[in-house]
Amino acid sequence: MDAIEVIRAKRDRGELSTAQIDWVIDAYTGGAVADEQMSALAMAILLNGMNRREIADWTQAMIRSGERMDWSLLDRPTADKHSTGGVGDKITLPLAPVVAACGAYVPQLSGRGLGHTGGTLDKLESIPGWRASLSNDEMLGVLRAAGAVVCAAGSGLAPADKKLYALRDVTGTVESIPLIASSIMSKKIAEGTGSLVLDVKVGSGAFMKTVPAARELAETMVALGTDAGVRTVALLTAMDRPLGRAVGNALEVEESVEVLSGGGPADVVELTVRLAREMLAAAGVSPGKDPAKALEDGSAMDAWRRMISAQGGDPDAVLPRAAETLTVQAPSSGVLARLDAYAVGLAAWRLGAGRARKEDPVSFGAGIVLHAKPGDLVRDGQPLMTLHADETSRFDRALEALEGAYAVGPAAEEHLPLVIDRVTAP
Template identity: 90%
Template sequence: MDAIEVIRAKRDRRELTTAQIDWVIDAYTRGEVADEQMSALAMAILLNGMDRREIADWTLAMIRSGERMDWSSLDRPTADKHSTGGVGDKITLPLAPLVAACGAYVPQLSGRGLGHTGGTLDKLESIPGWRASLSNAEMLDVLRTAGAVVCAAGSGLAPADKKLYALRDVTGTVESIPLIASSIMSKKIAEGTGSLVLDVKVGSGAFMKTVPDARELAETMVALGTDAGVRTVALLTAMDRPLGLAVGNALEVAESIEVLSGGGPADVVELTVRLAREMLEAAGITGAKDPAKALADGSAMDVWRRMISAQGGDPDAPLPRAAETMTVEAPGSGVLTRLDAYAVGLAAWRLGAGRARKEDPVSAGAGVVLHAKPGDEVRAGQPLMTLHADEAQRFERALEALEGAYEVGEAAEERLPLIIDRITP
């Protein structure tokens, strides 16, 4: 077999055979297929698509390029959740300990932020001493100690995806649904979880801007998980406005701790509890403590403290704070009719909370704290949001990102419901 044959097949809108897919993924991982050849194939896939069998074969080939984790020694079911990313999406932080408090083990491999979307690992690294990199043995130890672990994926997990992910980012092929779905699901299936709940975001602050596109991605991923023997369900959830009131690393940790303490913004609490119930159901855990009660009685907080401590963090240490703040005031009195999620995420990024390249550092204390959400009444001159940054010169660019991002009028615009749809096999 050779790469040109495989490229031509997809260029000419033919199905790739299982043998072709297995060969090209293996050869690319070993360096036999060059980056420019895989770039051409990725573009052909973007333009001409793949059917369910091809996507499943592509995903399994990427899983076979590395190790597959095994949690069979644990005495309770495992459950995991994956979000496609958004602005203020800190749900993993309260969710993992909450589900563990209700009876499942939660092995959660997470990533870092890039561009306007935040990364779970960046948020947790704002906690003094907390470690993202764990060996497989350390992961198992933390799971047994705390019930949940949130850490970085090791280099042995789906290495073909790691190479292809970097290539897609620089070749204009990120938007391909077969490649998005197989990238996410190859890592999640290799992670070895018994069940998986997907949170597919929809709106300006999400990768998928429309409900039909998000539904197609969700259905594709649910099919991949089901075909691989992982119980998989997906929720389509709103990202046309930020989630919660805090956007930024330490700021989101603080808000997550509020949720674990029985408070926090209503939308964060609602989505956390709904996803927890979905995870418990997918894991086959019945008759467990209801997640809403586990937030109220402190048992989820107990797991959080054990989890953070087991990974070297100090759950009692003060969180980093940015050196400078600036208040953005409401331009008039009335109802906050609109607050664009993408613009807020972009502002937080420019304040230092995010990165443009994977190797860039992030500021733990930078970000945006909202004082109103769409539908809230505001008065002229009242604080609408507070910007946090380590350097005052960052405020100008953040304010540029927010130009036209919010409006005050007589009534709020129609918004997506927080939970739009549920996708099952």
């Protein structure tokens, strides 16, 4: 077997055998298949697709390239959640402690932001002392102490995916649904959780721009999880407008703490509670309390404080603040008709909240605070949003990104419902 044979098979719209997939993933991980050969195969997969069996084989081959974690020593079921990413999507921060407070363990491996989408680890690293890198034993210790852990994936988890992901990012093959689904699910299955809830974002601020594309991705991932013995369900949720009012690392931590304190924006609270209920049901946990109650009575906040402290962070520390701010005002009176998620995410990225390359640093205090959401009444000259940056030189490019991103009119434009659909195994 050789790489050219495998590339030609998919180039010519053929079906790759299990043996071909196992060989090419193992050979690429070990360096026997060159980057340019895997690039050609990835492009052939993007153009010609894969069937369910091929995607399942590809996912399992990536899982076998590394270790598989095991939580059987724990005395409660495990549940995890994965979001495909968006703008202002800080849901993991309140969600993990809420689910822990209601009776399930939450071992969550998360990532960093890239481009206009934010990363959970970047947000949490704005908390002084907090550590993203933990050994498996340390993860187990945090779970037992706090009920939830959010950390970076170790180098031993699906190393084939890590290598392939970096290649896809520079070869224009990120959008392939088989490769997206297998990338996400290889890590989540290898993580060893018993159940998984997927939050598949839809809209301008998401990777999936349309409901049909998001549904295809959700159905593919649910099938992969189910075939691997992980109880999996997916929600399609809106990302045509930012989630919550804060976009940026420390700003989103502050908003998450508001939610854990019983307040916060209604959309963040609603989605946190909905996903928490899905996670508990998937884990087979009959919760002692409803997630909404855990937010109200302080038990979720207690779990948050334990989780942050167990990973070296100070839950009472003052969070970083950007040195400069600029207020964007409403151009007229009326209803905020539209606020585009992608444009807001791009502006926050240009302010310093995101990165263009994985190795780039982020400014923890940079970002945007929204003072109005679509449907809100606004007055001429009223603050619409405040931009936060460490240097005033960043404001001009952020404002360029926001040109045409919002409009004031007589009524709000039609937008997606917060929860669009629910996808389960057939």
